[in-house]
Amino acid sequence: MDTQTEKNDVLRQVSHGLADAVAKVSAGLVTVAGRPRQAATGIVYAQDLILTADHVLEREEDLSIQTPDGRTLPATFVGRDPASDLAVLRVEGLNLAPVAKAEDGARVGQLILAVGRPSAEGPMASLGIVSAVGGPLRTEWGAALEQYIRTDATPYPGFSGGPLVDATGAVVGLTTTGLINGVTLGVPAAIAWRIADSLTQHGTIKRGYLGISSQPVQLPEGQRGGGKAEAGLLLVRVEPNSPAAQGGLLLGDVVVAFDGQPISDTDDLQPLLSGGRVGQPVKLSVLRAGALHEITVTVGQRD
């Protein structure tokens, strides 16, 4: 076939591109044996570290993984966070390059490949789009996830712990059915990586703490400080010496966004505070005396 024909054949190029994306991410996917019957998928997220779904680990000992090149290696348990359904395993001598993480968050309509390595037979994949980006998500665990991804890509058995990747093969999210029973959702990569880092360092996720009490309020037009938020959280108490007080929050402030994410209900806040935020600075958008302010608060740890 002459090169010109090939260049013109867009459909073929798209097809090759998708296959390339699957091949690229598959090199960093392992099979995780942590429960009877169906094995799951794990993502090589850092040197010798595997990120997978928490609910696929029904034990913390006698864990093993299988690599793309067919090696079966023992894995040790590092940490788990049932609230976000994430867990980290360490595999000595894994020697696989970590997968690429997408720079940007998921967009509704974006092409998505769900990829997994449910067995030694090889990787599997399905194609779809990002159907929704939602959040915060409250699960049976209570506070859970500040954001989640929904996709119409088929989740095959054993895909939990595997990635949702974009058309370049970069990881946009992590597939799990463990957040809401039977529903397949994606944990956004930025959140998953942050939680994985925290699990690697501490073995657990610390719950965040600001030191405020609040109640939801509607913001009438003309009292939104030039912003778009129609509702916010009115601070009715700021504990002395708390992270909120140290950051400069005042009684009577109305918080309308947390790290860019709108909040209008007290339930919105807790998911945003879990997931590895402890010790990290976050920007709060605050309405004070009719004007919007950005106030940075370093999230503390709840005892």
Added chain:
Amino acid sequence: MLTDFLPNVISHSIADMVERVGPSVVQVRRRGEGGGAGVIWTTDGRIITNHHVVSHGGPVEVLLTDGRTFEAQVTHRNPTLDLATLKVDATDLPAAPVGDSTHLRIGELVFAIGHPWGQRGVVTAGIVSGLGEVRVPGGDDHHAQYVRADVRLAPGNSGGPLLDATGNVVGINAMIFGGDMAVAIPSHVATAWVAGQPSRRTFLGVAIQPLQLPKGRRGRAAGLRVVEIKPGGPADQAGLQRDDVLLDIDGQVLDHPDALLDAVDGREGDGPVHLHVLRRGALLSLDLTPAVQDLAS
């Protein structure tokens, strides 16, 4: 200007490809009823489909997209691979371009054409989800290679093509392996099977249908009911009639459509076989001399 718009180019590429390959996809039906799909393999009337689409025995009819209808002979069957070949009397059929499925990659775009729930010429899109081997249910220790795809299939898709982005046939869709996932037999398996087929076969001139027998009928649970007899063929000459129930050949029980051809396969030239038949409640013995049919023409 919009003709250069990439999503438009992709959409039209798919539509062009489907228009090009569509005429190579047939509907395979048993007299009046829906059945499955098939792929025109050669211009001279060789069609490939799933074995389970034609495993009922009985006459098979093939419907082309141009409206022509042909009576088809089932010339070869392989239950393990779930493949069958049909032959229709034509010389000008639009044969499908067949690709090399050994080079398939996971993530590649694929398209299925078939007749889900009897609706003709339905196209669904997806990607190759997995490649591997699957244990064939009921088989002794048979493993069949397969292509899995996330294309949507339904009854009526069976036997139809799985196409790659260039419109080449890379698989024959089948749904027998269970689950909600589309499974296709790779085209290289089909190609090898067709290439290895004998060009001659034993011919009886009878169409049959499996039949459950009421208890006490000579201790048999099942037989094969004769639904059609080719005039002048071996079955006709042996004196078989429509609605006869075949029970056994030379002691080999006939409880499945495949059992009949299995029992006489390779027996041509060995003289007559001995056949037990139920006709209106009476047991008959008949001698039947299989003929040999040339399939090359």
